[in-house]
Amino acid sequence: MEHDPSPGPPPPHQGAGAPLTPIPWEDRQRLGFAPALLGTVKLFVSDPKDGFRRIQEQGDLASPILFAVLLGWAAVIIGQIWSFLIGSSFLFLPGLDGEAFTLLAGRGLMTFGILLLAPLFVVIGLFIGSGIFHLFLLLVGGTERSQAGFEGTLRVVAYSSVTQLAQILPIFGALFGTIWALVLFTIGLSILHRTSQGKALAAVLIPILLCCVCGSIAAVMGLGSLMMAFQSA
Secondary structure, X not given: OOOOOOOOOXXXXXXXXOOOOOOHHHHHHHHOHHHHXXXXXXXXXXXXXXXXXXXXXXXXXXXXXXXXXXXXXHHHHHHHHHHHHHHHHHHHOOOOOOXXXXXXXHHHHHHHHHHHHHHHHHHHHHHHHHHHHHHHHHHOOOOOOOOOHHHHHHHHHHHHHHHHHHHHOOOOHHHHXXXXXXXXXXXXXXXXXXXXXXXXXXXXXXXXXXXXXXXXXXXXXXXXXXXXXXXXX
């Protein structure tokens, strides 16, 4: 009797080239810009594991960078709208009638400047964040089986920009988006670099914890200096 074993799951990536079924954003020339963008957002929201398995490991860095810029820019716009609506309500308090227009105009100019420079800051933040995560991934031994290198980490951070859409929620949107991003970073790094989720999580959490520790030390030192200044006065 002929044995017909069931095929196992396909490997995350087919060699160093493009995967057999690319994500919509990396196939936008065929699908169209808007459908590819919306399809990719839906994919990484509903099934991020499948999304990270289907992205390219190498080549075409413009696609993930552009995706991150678009989602990051959208998040800045949403954040500025909330900030403008909430902040503008205080401009019409009693006693500010004569200054409300001036303050509103100044706030409008500041908002315009932020929106204009947002894409540049998104790109800078993308490379800095990817560099930090990749450094700690190297330190914890999470790249031993990787073929993607720094490009893989950058792609993970870029496509995890879907979490920026949490900014649509006022007040708690930033917190929810941060937690969601940590989850996607861990999933993406483990898949793109063929490492364990434990090492991927360590590469994500260690720099964050170090920043918290450094911030706490700086706050304590600043508070101590302030208290000494009051005592000497």
